[in-house]
Amino acid sequence: MSTVSIRALRKSYGTFEALRGIDLEIAKGEVVCVIGPSGSGKSTLIRCINRLEAFDSSSAILVDNIPVVPGLSLARVRAEVGMVFQNFNLFPHLTVRENVMLAPRRVRGTSRADAASQADRLLARVGIAEQADKYPEHLSGGQQQRVAIARALAMEPQVLLFDEPTSALDPEMVGEVLDVMKSLAGTGVTMIVVTHEMGFARQVADRVIFMDGGEVIETGPPDQVLGAPREARTRNFLSAVLNH
Amino acid sequence: MDVFDTFLNMAVLKRSLPMLIDGLWLTLKLGAASIVAGLVVGLAVALLRLYSVAPVRILMRLYIDIFRSIPLLVLLIVVYYALPFVGLRLSAFVSAMTALTLVSGAYTAEIFRAGIEAIPKGQFEASAALGLSQPQAMVDVILPQAVRIVIPPLTNNSINVIKDTALASVVAMPDLLKQATQAQALAANPTPLIGAALIYIAFLWPAVLLVGHLEKRFNSGRRT
Numbered sequence: 282m283s284t285v286s287i288r289a290l291r292k293s294y295g296t297f298e299a300l301r302g303i304d305l306e307i308a309k310g311e312v313v314c315v316i317g318p319s320g321s322g323k324s325t326l327i328r329c330i331n332r333l334e335a336f337d338s339s340s341a342i343l344v345d346n347i348p349v350v351p352g353l354s355l356a357r358v359r360a361e362v363g364m365v366f367q368n369f370n371l372f373p374h375l376t377v378r379e380n381v382m383l384a385p386r387r388v389r390g391t392s393r394a395d396a397a398s399q400a401d402r403l404l405a406r407v408g409i410a411e412q413a414d415k416y417p418e419h420l421s422g423g424q425q426q427r428v429a430i431a432r433a434l435a436m437e438p439q440v441l442l443f444d445e446p447t448s449a450l451d452p453e454m455v456g457e458v459l460d461v462m463k464s465l466a467g468t469g470v471t472m473i474v475v476t477h478e479m480g481f482a483r484q485v486a487d488r489v490i491f492m493d494g495g496e497v498i499e500t501g502p503p504d505q506v507l508g509a510p511r512e513a514r515t516r517n518f519l520s521a522v523l524n525h
Numbered sequence: 526m527d528v529f530d531t532f533l534n535m536a537v538l539k540r541s542l543p544m545l546i547d548g549l550w551l552t553l554k555l556g557a558a559s560i561v562a563g564l565v566v567g568l569a570v571a572l573l574r575l576y577s578v579a580p581v582r583i584l585m586r587l588y589i590d591i592f593r594s595i596p597l598l599v600l601l602i603v604v605y606y607a608l609p610f611v612g613l614r615l616s617a618f619v620s621a622m623t624a625l626t627l628v629s630g631a632y633t634a635e636i637f638r639a640g641i642e643a644i645p646k647g648q649f650e651a652s653a654a655l656g657l658s659q660p661q662a663m664v665d666v667i668l669p670q671a672v673r674i675v676i677p678p679l680t681n682n683s684i685n686v687i688k689d690t691a692l693a694s695v696v697a698m699p700d701l702l703k704q705a706t707q708a709q710a711l712a713a714n715p716t717p718l719i720g721a722a723l724i725y726i727a728f729l730w731p732a733v734l735l736v737g738h739l740e741k742r743f744n745s746g747r748r749t
Contacts, residue, residue, distance in 0.1 A: 333650050359656040370651035374669045383665060384655035436656060 284309040284439055284471045285330060285344055291337035292325055292495075299325045300336070301495040309439070312472045314482035314503070317492035318518055323475045326492070327442045330473070331362045345439060360388055363433030367445040369425040371417040371432070377404065378413040381432045388436065396435075403431040407461050423454030427461055434465075441465065443474040479522060483507050491515045534716040541708035541717040548704030549724055555618060555700060556687040559625035563686065564679070566626060567633025574638060576659070585634070592631035598692050600624045605696040621693035621700075629686050636678045640671035677739040684732050688725070701725070 283306040290303040300322045307313055315323040328334040330342055332349050342349040344358045372380050381400035385391040391399070404410045407427040409420075417425050426446055433441060443462065447455045459481050466472060466485045476482060482489050482503055489506040491499045491514075499512045510516045574585035592600075605620040615623065644667050652662035694703035705721035 331654055333653060356656060356658070359654060362654070364651075364654035366647060366651065366654075368647055370645075370647035372648065372651070372666055372670075374673070384657065387661050387665060388656040432655070442654075 283307055283343075284311075285473070286342065286346075287326075287330070288341045288343075290326070290329060290340040290342065292322075292329060292334060292340075293337070299495050300329070303495075303497055305490070305497070307471060307473065309471055310467075310469050311487045312466045312485055313474065313488050313490060314486040315473065315475045315490045315492060316477070316479070316482060316518070317498075318521075321492040322495040323492045324444050325495075327364075327444055327473055327475055330440070330442060331359050331364060333364075360436055361438055362440045362442060363436055363438035364442040364444065365426070365429050365433055365446045367448050369417070369422070369429045369449070371425055371428055373417055376414050376416055377409070377420070377428050380417065380428060381435045384432070385435050399435060400431070403434050404428070406434075406464075407431045408457070421454060422450045423457045426450065426454075426458045430458075430461055430465075438470065440471045440473065443472065443476065445475050445477065447476065447478060477522065479507060479519075491518065493518070532715060532719050534712075534714050537708075537712045537714045537716040538720050541705075541712060541720065544704040544708045545701060545717060545720055545724060548699060548701035548721070549728075551618075551699060552687070552690050552701040553728075555621055555625070555690045555693060555698070556683075559622050559629055559690070560683045560686050562622065562626040563629030563633050563682075566630030568637050570630060570634035571637035571641065572663070574634060575641060589631045589634050592627050593635070595628070597624060597628050597689050598695065600628065601692055601696060617693065617696045617698035620696055621690065621698055625686055625689060625693075628689075629682060632682050632685075633679065636675050636682060637671065639678075640675035641667060643674055644670050673743060677736055677743055680732065680736045680739060684729055684736070687729060687732075691725075 285305070285307040287303055287305040287307075290300050291298070292300040303326060315326065317323050325334055329336045330344065330349065332351070332355055336342070344361055347354050347358050347361070349355065349358050372383065375383065378397060378400045381403055382393070382396040385396045385399065386393065401410060401413060404413050407430055409424050409427055409431075412420055412424060412428075417428065420428065430446075446462070447458050450458065455478070459478060462472070462474070462481070463485050474481075474486070484503075486503045488500060489503045490497055491506055491510070491512070493514050499506055499510060499515045505511075506515065507519065510519060570585050570588060573581050574589065575582075577585075601621060601624040604615060604624050605617065608615065648666055648670070649662060652666045657665065690700055691702040693700050694706065697703070699707075701721050701724060705717045708717035709715055
């Protein structure tokens with residue numbers, strides 16, 4: 282059974298069609314990497330899953346069989362779907378620990394003590410327990426992104442969306458974030474990762490999806506899509522990415 | 526008769542000081558009440574102006590534009606002298622506070638709106654993605670950051686409100702300025718006016734310096 286079910290997903294900005302009918306079924310625990318040139322619609326696709334982007338009403342997205350539509354069911358969906366952003370989007374006025382505690386306290390009504398101990402556990406898991414009392418601005422980019430992952434995990438989501446999580450990082454910090462993401466794969470959480478990190482996709486993904494022009498061009502196991510792509514557009518993209 | 530006897534006559538100043546202190550007390554009460562009420566009105570208007578249904582948004586915009594356009598003195602005279610014709614008779618204090626609050630609320634609403642709009646979109650998105658409702662995101666994430674940004678302009682606005690309380694003397698409210706003019710009439714000497722001016726300066730100069738300091742502090746440094 283699918284955890285995320287996307288049917289005929291369409292999204293337009295004015296006359297520009299960002300998504301031109303996407304169908305995807307993503308199984309529970311599956312790790313899916315979405316690759317493609319910029320402007321291909323891959324970020325828009327995952328931003329539709331928790332409805333940070335509204336989409337065409339003829340389309341349907343189900344998360345755990347809950348329809349992603351405005352209203353009460355959207356609150357349930359967002360409680361099940363965590364997101365990690367390219368620019369971290371940590372809350373600068375809260376400490377690292379408070380960043381992780383906020384959603385469980387407000388959305389789930391977790392007590393302060395429970396939320397704090399959960400936050401410390403998660404911060405230890407992403408390797409930054411000792412930074413809990415600092416403010417985000419005092420952390421490196423890689424550390425901030427690991428806090429953002431801990432913050433998303435605090436809601437114990439079934440699905441984690443990653444929107445180019447390493448694209449804003451200095452090169453030497455990419456590894457530490459990818460390591461945390463690798464450690465999450467296989468824990469039962471469904472991961473949908475928009476990324477340019479082909480090595481990560483090859484190593485960790487159960488499935489790679491190549492998008493271009495708002496459509497899914499090719500999908501399959503990483504060995505096939507990255508190693509022996511069937512479509513010319515996939516080959517062109519990969520040769521452009523890998524030869525630099 | 527030298528300049529000191531005329532403008533800084535210590536005997537006159539000493540005699541009129543109790544009146545000036547009474548007036549100062551009323552000025553500060555009127556100022557503080559209007560500032561607080563203006564903040565409440567301003568925040569409510571800013572939120573309605575940004576996030577409510579279209580007709581309310583338009584209404585809030587009208588309020589903001591109208592009360593930033595009308596001269597405070599005109600508004601005060603309308604409230605105090607015109608409203609009684611429709612049966613609404615407000616005391617001098619309430620009239621002055623109403624007029625000051627309405628105008629301060631309009632300016633404050635624009636200040637809060639600018640502060641909220643200065644918060645990066647990513648903060649709203651991260652809040653939404655975590656499952657926070659819009660009011661929760663506002664209270665826990667957006668406003669705490671926005672308030673930091675708007676403290677200097679809000680302080681500036683508060684100084685203006687205190688200064689504008691002097692207009693209340695035209696509706697016979699015995700504020701600092703009114704007391705000074707009365708003391709001047711009693712003593713047939715302008716020293717109380719000078720005294721009042723010095724008291725205004727003594728109270729507002731530090732506030733002006735504070736704004737400068739706050740602006741420097743909040744402009745240098747952090748924004749993510």
